[in-house]
Amino acid sequence: MKKLIGLGLTYAIVQILIMTNAITGYLQATLVTICINIILAVSLNLITGFTGQFSLGHAGFMSIGAYVCALITMRVPTVYGFILGVLLGALAAALVGCLVGLPTLRLRGDYLAIATLGMSEIIRIIFLNMEITNGAAGLNGIPQFVNWTWLFTFTVGTVLVISNFIKSAHGRACISIREDEIAAEAMGINTIKYKVVSFTIGAFCAGIAGALYASYFYFLKPDLFGFLKSVDVLVIVVLGGLGSISGSILAAILLALISSYLQSFPEIRMILYSLTLIAIMIFRPQGLMGSKEISLSVFSKWASGLKSKRGRV
Amino acid sequence: MSILKVNKITKSFGGLTAVSKASLELEKGELLGLIGPNGAGKTTLFNLLTGIYVPDSGAINLFREGEEVALHGLRPHNICKAGLARTFQNIRLFKDLTVLENVRIAMNKNIKYGFIPSFFHLPSYRWEEKQSIDDSIELLKIFNLDDKKDELAKNLPYGEQRHLEIARALATNPKLLLLDEPAAGMNPAETENLTKIIGEIREEFDLTILLIEHDMSLVMKICERIYVLDHGMVIANGTPEEIRSNKRVIEAYLGEDINDA
Ligand SMILES: Nc1ncnc2c1ncn2[C@@H]1O[C@H](COP(=O)(O)OP(=O)(O)OP(=O)(O)O)[C@@H](O)[C@H]1O
Ligand SMILES: [Mg+2]
Numbered sequence: 001m002k003k004l005i006g007l008g009l010t011y012a013i014v015q016i017l018i019m020t021n022a023i024t025g026y027l028q029a030t031l032v033t034i035c036i037n038i039i040l041a042v043s044l045n046l047i048t049g050f051t052g053q054f055s056l057g058h059a060g061f062m063s064i065g066a067y068v069c070a071l072i073t074m075r076v077p078t079v080y081g082f083i084l085g086v087l088l089g090a091l092a093a094a095l096v097g098c099l100v101g102l103p104t105l106r107l108r109g110d111y112l113a114i115a116t117l118g119m120s121e122i123i124r125i126i127f128l129n130m131e132i133t134n135g136a137a138g139l140n141g142i143p144q145f146v147n148w149t150w151l152f153t154f155t156v157g158t159v160l161v162i163s164n165f166i167k168s169a170h171g172r173a174c175i176s177i178r179e180d181e182i183a184a185e186a187m188g189i190n191t192i193k194y195k196v197v198s199f200t201i202g203a204f205c206a207g208i209a210g211a212l213y214a215s216y217f218y219f220l221k222p223d224l225f226g227f228l229k230s231v232d233v234l235v236i237v238v239l240g241g242l243g244s245i246s247g248s249i250l251a252a253i254l255l256a257l258i259s260s261y262l263q264s265f266p267e268i269r270m271i272l273y274s275l276t277l278i279a280i281m282i283f284r285p286q287g288l289m290g291s292k293e294i295s296l297s298v299f300s301k302w303a304s305g306l307k308s309k310r311g312r313v
Numbered sequence: 314m315s316i317l318k319v320n321k322i323t324k325s326f327g328g329l330t331a332v333s334k335a336s337l338e339l340e341k342g343e344l345l346g347l348i349g350p351n352g353a354g355k356t357t358l359f360n361l362l363t364g365i366y367v368p369d370s371g372a373i374n375l376f377r378e379g380e381e382v383a384l385h386g387l388r389p390h391n392i393c394k395a396g397l398a399r400t401f402q403n404i405r406l407f408k409d410l411t412v413l414e415n416v417r418i419a420m421n422k423n424i425k426y427g428f429i430p431s432f433f434h435l436p437s438y439r440w441e442e443k444q445s446i447d448d449s450i451e452l453l454k455i456f457n458l459d460d461k462k463d464e465l466a467k468n469l470p471y472g473e474q475r476h477l478e479i480a481r482a483l484a485t486n487p488k489l490l491l492l493d494e495p496a497a498g499m500n501p502a503e504t505e506n507l508t509k510i511i512g513e514i515r516e517e518f519d520l521t522i523l524l525i526e527h528d529m530s531l532v533m534k535i536c537e538r539i540y541v542l543d544h545g546m547v548i549a550n551g552t553p554e555e556i557r558s559n560k561r562v563i564e565a566y567l568g569e570d571i572n573d574a
Contacts, residue, residue: 161432168431168438169417169424169445176418179407186363186401187419188393188485197428291409 011152018148026260032146032216034256035155036209041236041248042159043205048234049242049291050166051198052178053105054113058206059229060120063222064096065089065207066214067133070142073215082145082215086154089214090207096123097203098196105195120230128222138221139214146216154212158205163245165201174198178243239280241287246294251287315376316341316489316521317362322371322385324354324361324545331357333545334371339489344515344522346536348529348556350565354545355525356402359491363399364389377488394422398487400478402494402525408467412458412477415466416449419484423448449484455514456480472503476510483514489521490514496528504528508535533557541565 014031017023023031040058047055069085076084104115127133165171173194176184185191214220236255240247258276262269280288317339324332332354339345347355360366362373364387373384375395382395398419407415423445430438453459456476461469466477475495482490495511496504508531515522526532532539533553541549541556543565549556556562 164434165428165431168434169421169426169442170428170431172414172418173421175410175414176407179410180405182365182389183401183405183407184418185389186365186393186399186405187481188390188422189418190388190390 007156011148014152015148029217030256030260031148032151032212034253035151036213037233037236037252037256038155038249039158039205039209039212040233041240041252042162042245043202043209044233045237045240045242045245045248046162046166046174046205047198047202049237049244049248050171050178051174051195052181053195053199054109055116055199055202056113056227056230056234057100057116057120058202058233059225059227060116060123061093061097061203061206062210062213062229063123063127063225064093065210066220066225067127067139067210068092068207069211070139070214070220071132073143073145074139074141077143079145082143082150085215086208086211089211090204093207093210094200094204098200101196101199105192105199117227117230120225121227124222124225127225133220133222136221136223138219140219142214142218142220144215144218146212151212151216154208158208159245159249162201162205166245170194170197175243235277239277239287241289241291243291244287244289244293247287247289247292250289250294254288314341315339317376318372318374319362320372320374322358322361322368322373324357324366324368330545332361332368332542335542335545335547337540337547337550339521339523341521342519343537344511344524344535346532346539346553347523347525347542348527348532348539349542353542353565355542356493357545358542359399359493359525361385362392362491363397364392375489393485393487396486396488397491398482398485398489399491400475400482400493400495402497404474404478406466406474406477406481409465411463411465412453412469413446413449413462415477415481416452416484417445419481420445420449422485452480452484455517456510472499472507475499475507479510479514483518487518487520489523492522492524492526494525494527496526496531504531511535
């Protein structure tokens, strides 16, 4: 219940700020980036943080969602076209995730990382060479349907679905793979199936993120979805804490804010950004949240802890 | 009535034959001991039975309700579903998860709800989750671990970690339980307690148990029959008395006196 109120308030406050023009142009783009990065990071966290499979392919899945949604909305430029585009984009990404996952998820660790990286590069090169995607020049003038309401709905939706999944028997099966793959198999968990499932759900959500991206920034080219994009998402996940959804959300917000603040120092922006990352990893090697979650009960425990400490003194 | 028949299985690692044409047969309901010097191939045999290694040759067949199931070549999770569960010599708990979660994961094969209910926490999710928590706590009570259900597995004392491994194996609802040195590292009082628990669960869950153990007093006391493995080969099988006086067994244990215990 408290959660619902919190979500409602967040939505309403931002909506009012946008309507009163307090959040304009650049800030709005930051807001969109934050939401898209939250979806990307939380879904990659499912694959890497919870299931323990090191993936460098998230940009590839994102690009599939982006191109599919763009191509559909350019032909059907209505809100129905947009919804259809997001759904089909996500489904296409999930399908590719599943097909790629079946053979590659037998690999482990570094090998898997390289295989997923390769897959994502292949996807990029396919988009680069297809006529329908207009090659390296990319797609321009994609109809813009994404507003705060859509953004909020999809972001909250994916986060809730993934955190619900993790708290289910299927989610526990995924986590058991991360903990000890051999023991998980021996306890009856079909580890290959669950790796593919987690990969597929992750790819589906990355597809949604890509679709939202296409429909807000109305311009796409294959270069946007290179290796560095996958690394960006991985950085958010590691920084927030492998296996912490709230950590991913927190890190996505924090990094977007730091990066937009640093826009005022264009020459040394990337240096400062990297230094910040290094500093955080030195002081919090397990990530901001470790594998813990923020919840309201943590706050109340913390508050009562403070009270009882004061009481003792 | 046999429950498991192992027919001449062999497993080599490079030049080393860890298990060599080993055959054994388990009767339903019995408690069978598997002994042998260090490196004899006992754990490797367990790994073959549970599908972690695939035998180079030979057959493993499980009999349940009159049906014969070939286990060799199946993946471990299917072997588990067929009714074989195990513990590990080097404890392999899900260390960073709670005691309760360890057991609940092993109960996953009872879960019937699909992915959609898990995304939206539909009623089928709620009902089955509650059921699985209740069942897990019931199971933990046998091992006196229900009070510690929310502790991380890695924070349990060593003896309790061994107990939790047995509880987790039982959660898969096995017909046949394989225990790999369950008393290793325990003091006599703990071993005593473990012996009691093994007896209890055997009754309560109608189990057949195959037990690897170096503690001879334990093996001789509770096992009805014993197989002896040496250099990957089964060199003897029989009652504890027969094994104690078997010449080949005494030779295999040369240096360590099997009658010590
Ligand atoms: N994965 C492996 N790769 C190579 N050699 C192995 C492997 N697993 C086991 N071995 C070898 O096979 C032989 C049998 O080992 P195993 O662990 O089965 O013995 P054990 O009877 O369980 O011994 P212990 O009583 O010490 O536990 C040993 O020589 C061991 O080094
Ligand atoms: Mg062993």
